Every structure is written in structure tokens, then in C-alpha cells.
Amino acid sequence: MPTEFELIARFFRPEVHHTLLAGGDDAALLVPSPGRQLAVTTDMLVEGVHFLPGADAEALGHKVLAVNLSDLAAMGAIPRWVFLGVALPRADEVWCERFARGFLDLARAFDVDLAGGDTTRGPLNLCVTAVGEVEPGLALRRSGARPGDDIWLTGTTGEAAFGLQCCLGATAGAHPVAVSRCRQRLERPWPRVAFGREALGLATAAIDVSDGLVADLGHVCAASGVGAVIDWDRLPQSSALAGLEPVRRQELVLSGGDDYELVLTAPPGARSALLAAADRCDTPLARIGSVQEGRGVAVRDRDGRMLPLARTGFDHFA
Amino acid sequence: MPTEFELIARFFRPEVHHTLLAGGDDAALLVPSPGRQLAVTTDMLVEGVHFLPGADAEALGHKVLAVNLSDLAAMGAIPRWVFLGVALPRADEVWCERFARGFLDLARAFDVDLAGGDTTRGPLNLCVTAVGEVEPGLALRRSGARPGDDIWLTGTTGEAAFGLQCCLGATAGAHPVAVSRCRQRLERPWPRVAFGREALGLATAAIDVSDGLVADLGHVCAASGVGAVIDWDRLPQSSALAGLEPVRRQELVLSGGDDYELVLTAPPGARSALLAAADRCDTPLARIGSVQEGRGVAVRDRDGRMLPLARTGFDHFA
Numbered sequence: 012m013p014t015e016f017e018l019i020a021r022f023f024r025p026e027v028h029h030t031l032l033a034g035g036d037d038a039a040l041l042v043p044s045p046g047r048q049l050a051v052t053t054d055m056l057v058e059g060v061h062f063l064p065g066a067d068a069e070a071l072g073h074k075v076l077a078v079n080l081s082d083l084a085a086m087g088a089i090p091r092w093v094f095l096g097v098a099l100p101r102a103d104e105v106w107c108e109r110f111a112r113g114f115l116d117l118a119r120a121f122d123v124d125l126a127g128g129d130t131t132r133g134p135l136n137l138c139v140t141a142v143g144e145v146e147p148g149l150a151l152r153r154s155g156a157r158p159g160d161d162i163w164l165t166g167t168t169g170e171a172a173f174g175l176q177c178c179l180g181a182t183a184g185a186h187p188v189a190v191s192r193c194r195q196r197l198e199r200p201w202p203r204v205a206f207g208r209e210a211l212g213l214a215t216a217a218i219d220v221s222d223g224l225v226a227d228l229g230h231v232c233a234a235s236g237v238g239a240v241i242d243w244d245r246l247p248q249s250s251a252l253a254g255l256e257p258v259r260r261q262e263l264v265l266s267g268g269d270d271y272e273l274v275l276t277a278p279p280g281a282r283s284a285l286l287a288a289a290d291r292c293d294t295p296l297a298r299i300g301s302v303q304e305g306r307g308v309a310v311r312d313r314d315g316r317m318l319p320l321a322r323t324g325f326d327h328f329a
Numbered sequence: 330m331p332t333e334f335e336l337i338a339r340f341f342r343p344e345v346h347h348t349l350l351a352g353g354d355d356a357a358l359l360v361p362s363p364g365r366q367l368a369v370t371t372d373m374l375v376e377g378v379h380f381l382p383g384a385d386a387e388a389l390g391h392k393v394l395a396v397n398l399s400d401l402a403a404m405g406a407i408p409r410w411v412f413l414g415v416a417l418p419r420a421d422e423v424w425c426e427r428f429a430r431g432f433l434d435l436a437r438a439f440d441v442d443l444a445g446g447d448t449t450r451g452p453l454n455l456c457v458t459a460v461g462e463v464e465p466g467l468a469l470r471r472s473g474a475r476p477g478d479d480i481w482l483t484g485t486t487g488e489a490a491f492g493l494q495c496c497l498g499a500t501a502g503a504h505p506v507a508v509s510r511c512r513q514r515l516e517r518p519w520p521r522v523a524f525g526r527e528a529l530g531l532a533t534a535a536i537d538v539s540d541g542l543v544a545d546l547g548h549v550c551a552a553s554g555v556g557a558v559i560d561w562d563r564l565p566q567s568s569a570l571a572g573l574e575p576v577r578r579q580e581l582v583l584s585g586g587d588d589y590e591l592v593l594t595a596p597p598g599a600r601s602a603l604l605a606a607a608d609r610c611d612t613p614l615a616r617i618g619s620v621q622e623g624r625g626v627a628v629r630d631r632d633g634r635m636l637p638l639a640r641t642g643f644d645h646f647a
Contacts, residue, residue, distance in 0.1 A: 031366065035552065036471050037403035037537060038370035038461070043361045048349065051444065052356035053458065055414035057451030085355035096373035096414070096456040126369065129456075133375030138414040138447075138456035140371065143356070153354050218355060234353065 013102050015130050021104075022111035027124040029091055039127035041092055047144040050088035054078050058135035063178060068106045070198035071137065072113025077200045078221065079141035080121060081271040084207035085219040087151040088143030092126045093118060098133030121204060151210060151217035153234035156276040160215055160302040162239055163275045163285060165203050165294050167249040168224045169260065170196040172267025189251035200271035206296070207273060209288035214275040223266040225320055228274050229308045235276075238305030241265075244313045245299045265310060265320065276302050331420050333448050339422075340429035345442040347409060357445035359410055365462040368406035372396050376453035381496060386424045388516035389455065390431025395518045396539065397459035398439060399589040402525035403537040405469040406461030410444045411436060416451030439522060469528060469535035474553035474594040478533055478620040481593045481603060483521050484613050485567040486542045487578065488514040490585025507569035518589035524614070525591060527606035532593040541584040543638055546592050547626045553594075556623030559583075562631045563617045583628060583638065594620050 013021070019034065027033040032040035043049060056075050058064055076093060083090045095114070099106070118125055123141070174197030176182075177190045185193075203219070210217060216235055218227045225241070232239050243261075252260045277285055282298070289296035310318045331339070337352065345351045350358035361367060374393050376382055394411060401408045413432070417424070436443055441459070492515030494500075495508045503511075521537070528535060534553055536545045543559070550557050561579075570578045595603055600616070607614035628636045 032468075032470065037400040037535075038368040038406065038459075038468075040404070040463075040468055041367040041369060042465075043367060045363065049359040049361060050356040051359060051410070051412060051460075053412040053414050053445055053447045053456075055416055055447045055449050055451075055454070055456060057416050057449055057454075060416075060450050082355040086358070088356065092369070094369060094371040094458050096371050096458075098373055098375050098378075098454055127371055129371045129373045131373050131375055132378050133373075133454060134452035136373070136375075136416055136451060136454045136456075138371075138373060138454075140412050140414075140458040141356075142369075145358075147360075150350075150356075150358055152350065 013104060018102055018107055019130055022107045023095070023125065023128065025115050025125055027126060028122060030124045030126045033124060033126040041126065044144055046147065048147050048150065050083055050086040050143040050145050050150060051140065052079055052082035053138065053140045054082065055136065055138040067198070068109035069113035072110040073117050073199050075137040075139050076114050076117045077202050077271060079139045080202035080204060081200065081219040083141055083143035084202045084204040085151060085217045085273055086143065086145060087149060087207045087211040087217070088145040089208065090121050090123045090141060090143045090204060092124050092142040094140045095125060095128035096138035097128070097130050098136040100132070100135060146211065149211045151207065151214050153216055153218055153231045155215040156231050156235035156237050156302045157215055158237055158302050158304045160276040160278055161282065161298050162228065162241065162300040162302060163277060164272060164297050164299045165206055166272040167247045168220055168270040168272060169252050169263035169267045170249050171200065171269035172263045173252055175269065185254055189254070192251045197269060202271060203273045203294060205292035206289060206294040209292055210275055210285065213281045213284055213288065214277045217273055217275045220270040220272045220274055221268060223268040224274065225265045225308045225310065231274065231276065232306060232308060238303045239300060239308045240303055241300040241308065241310045243310055243318060245297060247295065247297045261318065331422060336420055336425055337448055340425045341413065341443065341446065343433050343443050345444060346440060348442045348444045351442060351444040359444060362462050364465065366465050366468065368401055368404040368461040368463050368468060369458065370397055370400035371456065371458045372400065373454065373456040385516070386427035387431035390428040391435050391517050393455040393457050394432050394435045395520050396589060397457045398520035398522060399518065399537040401459055401461035402520045402522040403469060403535045403591055404461065404463060405467060405525045405529040405535070406463040407526065408439050408441045408459060408461045408522060410442050410460040412458045413443060413446035414456035415446070415448050416454040418450070418453060464529065467529045469525065469532050471534055471536055471549045471552035473533040474549050474555050474620045475533060476555055476620050476622045478594040478596055479600065479616050480546065480557055480559065480618040480620060481595060482590060482615050482617045483524055484590040485565045486538055486588040486590060487570050487581035487585045488567050489518065489587035490581045491570055493587065503572055507572070510569045515587060520589060521591045521612060523610035524607060524612040527610055528593055528603065531599045531602050531606065532595045535591055535593045538588040538590045538592055539586060541586040542592065543583045543626045543628065549592065549594065550624060550626060556621045557618060557626045558621055559618040559626065559628045561628055561636060563615060565613065565615045579636065
């Protein structure tokens, strides 16, 4: 069985592009770009909590990096460096090789350096800290939404949550192609980094959708001291969910989570610039509602009636 | 039971001093000091692997930060920001309060900002990423040791490993005061940050002793392409270990681990400057051997005989 050091050397020592010293020392050495601020995010994924036991290692490697890059995207930062802590029940070379492939393929796609980390024995746990760079004063915070702002959403929500239900066996009413697409959304989210960059200077607030659309927009509202109304009819609907019973579909779209899309707010004057920006980076973008005085998130149907909202997000200790 | 967000808000939102935006957003925002490089280290500590089940939460909070600050000390960096991932079996407020106290007391002592992190449910796992700043070109790497350099050690080694043996019940031959001191060393290591800073520009290489003195000096030798000889008689001996059987004591001192002292190499011309630096920051410092051509680490007694070395370090998957 390989040692800890052999595992690291074999699978977790990729080429780096903007790191002075990566791995093999007490710390990595980075040279931040002059005049930039750093955006730093940490996400910990635990087997049985964030992913199913026995989940495909390559998909896991992709996802644990993707969720962190999505956080940087929601700040409008350029991802640059990433640090990976892994606890593994045993030194499983096949698992490590696949996990590293998923992780490093995505890192390469975004030119992110795996600059350091730690490997140890323990119940499967993946902890990633990602570092990005952003122009001073421009980072997209949650706290900048103002009454009158539009609310924008990239892509669609609900597919990943349906993908999870499918993994758990609840595929009734869905076409195999739809199931496959939704599992892909669950396992291989693609962070909206390019659009996050484009939204700098246009959006007043942003967040990525991980807990669910209503819950995450609720975080923006709480941080900004405002309320929000989503127009159900404006929400882009995934064709993969079209065959589902309406109540179930509605819950997936509004509260499903794991979407890793961006929700943004911006003044109406930014509409054409945002649509042009989305077009430049091939990102589907829809205006789904508006920021209002008050607090909380409501969803209204085409007749102006408010929809009842059941679950509004995810609490790991609930 | 409190939610994840309540736990974070209650215990893990301390005052920060050099962080633009800490917690409560998709990422933290930091402003690195102009012209500095960043040293970044990640350590993951797992219950039953790095600490005993039921370990005191306050001591754990201290230790998980201390081991990361020790890595920054070994680079000669000033610790600035830290990010904390915690997986907890349940939302235990008492545990969180104590853990946060141990963690934040040490953070305050070193003026380190807890700038972000993640809290989730799962088998107890603590993953810290610490970020420090260092002058360009001066960071202490493992790879700079040259034949003819002296080898230096701060403090003493072996006490923490004996402290662990005591926790496991093997206290035979030890005075209660010694047991208490060694448990303190195990549970409350104090990172040698000040001396690491002083050694910038003097030392040619450095590492912190976590795996064991011989093993960690071995990492320096491997990275530098050199060998090392430690003179047993020059190694400062802890009075707490004085009552132990010599073979046991020798193994603790050479291979015990968890010491979080610094081992450095420096040319003989730096002797008086290093001793003066150690004096300035009240750090015990001893010259314990020399770097040689070749490879590996040997330990010789007063008669020039090489001591047999049994264990040489720690592999988490062994």
C-alpha cells in the first residue's frame, strides 16, 4: 500500500502556472497580482451528507472543486489557487487516481493551480479552499441589492435536485435522457466564472445557488435589508423536468439546491449590458423578478397570487 | 438545536483586523500587503487519527490552529488569515463554544483573522488553511541546506509524544509534574512564529517538527539533496523525560513527533546572529549537528558511533 507521501507525489502534484512553490514544503508560496484583492472560500464535503456513499471518485473530484469555484464566480473573482484537504478511509490508489483526474481536469479548464493541501486517513471528507483575485472595490457581495433592482438568474434550477432524487430511485415520470441530464447537473456542475467576471460593475449583489433558489436569494435579501419577489412565469424551466407533477417541479426549481447557478441583482439601467455580457460568454440569463422594500422572498404566479413555499433551503444539522 | 448558520454566527464570527469582508458571503475578501508573497498551508485533523476521541474541545481548537501557524513559522511568514472547515457529528453548542474559545484565543495572540470557513455535519474533522505574508525571496524553504551548514533546533523534542503515551496510560517512571508538562506540550503547542521571522535571511532551510525530528530533518535533506548528522549529546534534553529508560527516551526525542519546534540549517557564519535572534524572542535554540554531503539522517553518540534508528516518522496510512 502506498504511503501518504507517495499518494501525494503520484496524484496530487500537477504542473502549476502561477505558484512559486507548490507542495513539498511547509507551505505553498504565491505571488498575488499587484493591486488586486483576494477572494477566499472554503467548502467541506462529507460522504453521506453532501454526496452518496460510493459516489464516483472522478465526479467527486470535479464537484468539490466546482462548488468552490462557483463561490468565487459569485464574487466576480478570477480563480487562481486551490488547496485540498482529503481524509480517506484507506490509501486507495484507484480512487485517488480517479478523484485527482476529476479535480485536475476542472482545475486545468479554469487555469487554477492546485498549490497545496493535506492527505490523511479518516472518514471520507473533502475540504477545499479556493483563492481568487478581484479588482479592489468591485467584488460582488450579497449586501448590495436595492429596492427597484431586477433579479437575474443564469441557467435553470431544479435539475441537480432531481438528479439526486433519481440517484435515490425516484425516477417516475422522467425520460431517461432527462434523468441522465439531471444526474450530470448534480455530479458535474460547471461554475459560472466567466459571467461572474462580466457582471463586475453591473450587478449590485450576487450569490451562487447551492442551498436552493429561494433560500439563497433570501441570503441576499437578509444581507441587503430588502425583500424580493420572483415571478414564477419568468423562471426558465428545464425541459428535463417538464414531465413532472407541477408541485414537485415547483419545489425542485425553487428549493432544490446544488444548482451552482448565479443569482444577481442589478438596476434596470443595466439590462442591456447584462444581456450583452451573458451573450459574450454564452451564458443563459433570465430576469426573474425584482427587489422590493421589506424582507424575505415571495414567488408569485401569473395572476399575482403568492405561491406557498415549503422548504426554503438546507441546514446540515436539521 | 441550533442551525448551521446560528452556530457560525454565534461562535465563529470574531472581530477581524485585516480582512475587508469576513464570513457571511460567498467568499472572504482580503487585501494582501503590497510587495509581499503569500505562504499558504492546509492541515486536516481527524478524530481517532490526530487526536483521541473525546479530546477536550478547547485544546483541539488551540491545536488545529497552532499546527498551521507552525507551518507558517517554518516558512518565516507572518500569519494573517485563517479559514476553518469543521465537520461535527451534531450541532453541539457546548463543544462549539469551547472549540471556538481555544481557536480564537490563539488567533488573537497572533493577530490572525478567522476570515471564513464552512461548518457541516459529519465525523469530527477539522481542516484549517492558514495564510501568511513574507518578503519576496526570503521564505525559508526545505531545499536550501548546504553541506557545512549547522543544524539548529528550537526548544526540545519528545515531550508531546510522551504526553500522548501518558494519555494512553503509559506513565510508568514519570513524575506527575512531568506528565502534566508533556500533556501540555501535546495539547497546546505554541508555534515558533517570532523565531521563524528572525531566521529570515539567516537560515538556509527550515521545517517544523511534526512527524519527528529525524523524519522532518530527513525531509529537509531530501529536498536539499544532502545528508545530516545529529550529535545526540548536543540535543537539548527535556527534564520531564529524564526519568525514562534511555532507549525509550531516545525514541521519543528522535522520532516522537507533534513537537512543533523548528529545525533550521544555516552556515557557521550565522551562529552569533542566530543566537542573538533567539535571545531577542526568548526562544531556546541549540546547535545539534551539521549538514553533510550524501543523503539521509544519522545520529551519533559522544564516541562517534551511529545510533540505530527504528521508527523515522509517521505515515497516516501505515
